[in-house]
Amino acid sequence: MIGIRTHISPPGLLFAILGLASLLVPFMTLAANRIVAGEGISVLRIAGPTITAPGVAAVTIGLAMGLIAKWTRLRLLGAVFGLAGLLWLLSRSAPILLSQAGEYARVSPAAGFWCLVVIFMLLMADALAALKPGPLMRGILLFAILVALVLVLRSGMLSDLSVLQEFSSRRDAFFSEFLRHLGLAFGSLAAAAVIGFPLGILCHHRVALRGATLPVLSFLQTIPSLAMFGLMIPILGWLGSTVPGAQAIGIAGIGFAPAFLALLLYSLLPVVGNTVAGLASTPPAALEAARGMGMTSSQRLLRVELPLGLPIILTGLRIVLVQNIGLAVIAGLIGGGGFGTFVFQGLNQTATDLILLGALPTVVLALTAAILMDILVELTRRTPEETV
């Protein structure tokens, strides 16, 4: 018995127990319309046994496949199998549930479904971590997962779900807000890099400037985000109405400009702070040797300090990007656009699925950005002492 017990993966066991418990929690929600609270339906009652039996079996088998610690590939396959089971249950039961309800009825996944999705994703992450994929492999995996997600969404198999009904009635707005969201997050990142890199390099060389700059940037970081976005309204409103020509280039109290500026202010500390920390991470002896062999200060910066500090500097950009993708949601509050528009519309209408239409793509975007930036950071760590 001891032999078998040592072969069982502790997280796998936890996932299996939590997964089976999640099957007892309501799997789907059926509501009379998009605003009222719905009624939870257990997985056994969402459809007939010809649909639930194979779905529940796939989920259970998937959880079981995750149990054996050594069979990493089998565990990975278990996660994929379980997710496929969930997709089957979701796509098959939604039209059946809707056909039994009224004209304005809405169906959406409930707590049991979301718990299982998270459990299988954790199982997948756990198995992948054991496989230690290289940067290239991780990129390919990410791409494959995103392609699978897009294919499932485009196939229409989930189009009966409430959140996708919200999507189909706002298809054009969704894509324009998507672009707006990217513009806010990446635009403020680019602006922060353009300002932050030179500022960080200056701070590295001048101790006095560093002492003055970093506390100010830290203070900006402590302003609560709602307050920061709110503060931009009077400041930029005043600028727009007093500075000639400011309004013509889009500077006004509400809209893109104040949201962009708020995100930029939040971005400066990680960019400047990590640039300073990255440049300071050069071994002192290497710097002394560089000076002693006759490198000018710009040669030292370009050939020694920047390449050695690059992983730390890029980590700063990663923090900013992930942070800004999340924070850009608040831009919706001051008319800045982005996925926040749906979140705040949903909050006003108490339409949960409209909130999800804004929130889910934001989460996917942030995760994708985080993984891509991690890959980039790893690729810049070229010296063997850091990668081994």
Added chain:
Amino acid sequence: MIEIDSITKTYGTMNAVDAVSMRVETGSITAIVGTSGSGKTTLLRMINRLEEPTSGEVRINGTSTSSVKPHLLRRRIGYAIQGHGLFPHHTVARNIGAVPELLKWSRDKINERVDELLALFSMDPAEFRDRFPAELSGGQQQRVGVARALASRPDLLLMDEPFGALDPIIRTRAQKDLAHIQRKLGSTIMLVTHDMEEAISLGDHVAVMDGGKLVQYAPPAEIIARPATDFVANMVGDVERPLRLLSLISVSEIIEAGEADGEGLPETASLRDALSACLWSGRDALPATREGAVVGRVTLKAIRARAGAHL
């Protein structure tokens, strides 16, 4: 020839280096020795202007160092430091080729020079060229550090405690290698150390620094035989002085005609080695050999006479 002309460095009210003057002959090794805080490192760093002198000047082959921009001056002067200071993100080849790269040598010329230097330091170019510093042993890193400092065939090589980070066995080997390479290339080397033993065994001249002043500048034998101050005598170590002196003199100097029993000693060995062999084997004389053939003998009496000759 390097001429240091009453050079002074003042920090606040304290003279870290106080009106030091000395001349260093081309092709020789000068060891600057002193305790910490004696100003030896500051003196060295003023030569390549990592520190700017408060007053006085340094001339290399007659040209004042202040007439050249500091970074251009430093490209002509090799610089090797304790803990090697290799660039961790560059291969061995790129590290060694760093100064030639700054001087815009052609790629082929740099590669050729890198291989030549690796071979000189007994490291197989094919094996080591593409390694990173972290993949080398401490002794290999130190050799690459010195090879890098020599890469552009500098007029002068400055070394600041170059063997400070090495363990004793590798250290002795590194000192021998340096002496060998210096003889072969005829480089002019100025080396800072706190170890009098190292200064005596490596230096053609030894400069002893104390409290910012140059208290004695002389060949090692003279430093040992006639220390200028109590401080120098203390640095040399009164008890070991005769042995240190003997270690500087080779057997060939006191070979005499005659026979001796037992195992021979090459005439290039030091008198310290000869004394040691006499005492250990209980003999009064040893055969001296040249390329394996006995050419005479060295006696305990002669060794004793030579050790007392300084008086």
